[in-house]
Amino acid sequence: MVKDVLKKPTGFYEKFERKPTGSQYTTHYCPGCGHGKIHKIIAEALEDLEIGDNTIFVSPVGCSVFAYYYINAGNIQSAHGRAAAVGTGLSRSNPDSIVISYQGDGDLAAIGTGETIHAANRGENMTVIFVNNAIYGMTGGQMAPTTMEGQITTTTPRGRDPDDQGYPIRMCEMIGTLEAPVFVERVSVTDSKGIRNARKAIRKALQSQKDGQGYSFVEVLSPCPVGWKMSSPDAVKWVKDVMEEYFPVENFKDLIKERPPKPKPKPLASSDEIIKVLGLTGEEKLFDADPEFLENFPEQRLRIAGFGGQGVLMAGTTLCMLGMNKDLSTCWLPSYGPAIRGGTANCHVVLSNSSIGSPVVDKPNVLIAMNLPSLDSFEDIVTPGGLIIVNSSIVERKVKRDDVESLYIPMTRIAEDQGLRRASNMVALTAYISYTKLMSIDELIILFEANFKKKELIRKNVEIIRATHQYIQNM
Ligand SMILES: Cc1ncc(C[n+]2csc(CCOP(=O)(O)OP(=O)(O)O)c2C)c(N)n1
Ligand code: SF4
Structure with missing residues (x-):
């Protein structure tokens, strides 16, 4: 008797209709890219936590730009770095929805840093999945804020020099110091143990959001073999040997057991209230x-x-x-x-x-x-x-x-x-x-x-x- 049936999670679309012809069962990600693994973890979680029907997935600019072809949820594309603002609007106006903001390191830690910190500080009800691949993948491998010291990119051909370009930014450590976030963890999708831990962290964050507790941040160290000009096995090894050394894979904050659900956002002021505040009749x-x-x-x-x-x-x-x-x-x-x-x-x-x-x-x-x-x-x-x-x-x-x-x-x-x-x-x-x-x-x-x-x-x-x-x- 067949006990386990292997099938695509319902958190993925059955067919990926990105291309009208050709394979509609594969993604556009390069072989060995971490994005695909992270998508799978999210798609499985949507099914298992039964949140697919009320999840809104925000994908901004970056290699994940086509995520809306894969993730079977409400999908919104935001401008580069603006996912935190879009997520804020979505979660406030749809308090019963699960909002997932899926962002690369160029997106979240460069152009969108300010919005990210303030959304975290306000404890917006959203789950942020921060894909740290130490580079701007989509645009051909420029330096990102998370690029490692000495790492060669197209904009740091002699390697990142902290005296010139500053040090790699540790986002989890920064966000972990804020009061409002409930859950902050860094994981790494390299070996099966790392993937299992990434799975656990993403599920915990989503469950916490389902329970209305507020803001969670999961950083995922993720290989970009093409941007780094490495083979897939070498890229995985580099994440483990170099990235994990500087970006420790650990939990920075977990208040899930003690944090009560946040009150639902207050309704917007009625027109009567606005008229009163403005001193009108x-x-x-x-x-x-x-x-x-x-x-x-x-x-x-x-x-x-x-x-x-x-x-x-x-x-x-x-x-x-x-x-x-x-x-x-x-x-x-x-x-x-x-x-x-x-x-x-x-x-x-x-x-x-x-x-x-x-x-x-x-x-x-x-x-x-x-x-x-x-x-x-x-x-x-x-x-x-x-x-x-x-x-x-x-x-x-x-x-x-x-x-x-x-x-x-x-x-x-x-x-x-x-x-x-x-x-x-x-x-x-x-x-x-x-x-x-x-x-x-x-x-x-x-x-x-x-x-x-x-x-x-x-x-x-x-x-x-x-x-x-x-x-x-x-x-
Ligand atoms: C306002 C704006 N500035 C710059 C760009 C060009 N751009 C597109 S993707 C990208 C980098 C994305 O890198 P990252 O967020 O690290 O995601 P990855 O591709 O590595 O997954 C940039 C700079 C843009 N689309 N819009
Ligand atoms: S360039 Fe890097 S991040 Fe983008 S799809 Fe390829 S491997 Fe993935």
Whole structure:
């Protein structure tokens, strides 16, 4: 009689559909890589602890980038180093879920160090699996913070020199000093004993999270034969002889028996509470919602672009405030280079009468180009039939496309004529509202008067709004 049936754990997908053809039963990891072993330990734990259905697996950038093709759980890909932040959001908004943050050493101990330490210090309810392979594997073997002293990498061709590049960072030791974490252990996936211990540690961490105790951190020393340019057996030996010497394989903290479950995260403040904290009455709406206006409002996806200092970002936020007052859904996404004043800046703005899928406006139906680089950069991405509003005071050329509507407004001159050159953003905004007749200019004036304090500034801006409106009327 067959007693044991060997099968793939349900924590893995039955088929790995990374590639549409070819083997759908193998991973992309190099032979001898530790990632595969660690994935298997996690996949088995998901099945045995019966948590597969409510686990969210966060994989950031690194060789584990395709983990979502293998691990049968909810999967989220985060940006490089940002898994701790994403994990925080996930576990707080889904307090009954198990959140596993699976990160390489470049990811966790370099670009994501700050977030990692603070998530640990807050005791976020998540399990971090930290794969320490002493190198940036995915990008071809650059030095990581955990690279060993003397180790040759593509960025330390003479070997890591602590006088130049510092010493390898011991993350478990650092995190073990913090109060909040429940369980911190370093393991190593080299021989069968090491793998058994890794299995135990990962299960303990996940069980602890299942029991609501908070933050666990398991560091796994893991071979990267390709990045280290070694054979698999030599890589395993190097982990044992070199890495384990500097990174002791041991437990640094285990409060699992004594730590009571953490209280569930408090619900976010209600809108009544926010209104109270802000000292508002709740009646601040400037306009009554108009069902007909909402019903007929065509979605506006704008890019407002210009030099830093021209107020393009503020034009976007003002437009959003105007939209919010009309009960529209709005969002605003700024984008600017390091040199804010004088550099280029632009913002993405969406106004819609239904929910907004993405704040990114890659195909705007309105472009406000306040300088030439903005027109050059964004003219082509405006959707056919869209509108391009150009600051003709400083943009000498015309719009090249003939499948969009173009409007040329001397924004800088109109602002200057009213004695406030830097308010060309108000000209741009007024021109857009006045020309499209989406909202009334009075609404913009009332909003301005309600939100800005300096009387002189309000007066000048109101004059600019009126002058621009007049300019559009006379066109
Ligand atoms: C913001 C950002 N910076 C840099 C990169 C390039 N990048 C991709 S993977 C990687 C290194 C990953 O190394 P590690 O976290 O150690 O994981 P491993 O590949 O070794 O498993 C880098 C630097 C990126 N994708 N995003
Ligand atoms: S480069 Fe290294 S970490 Fe990446 S898959 Fe290959 S062996 Fe694994």
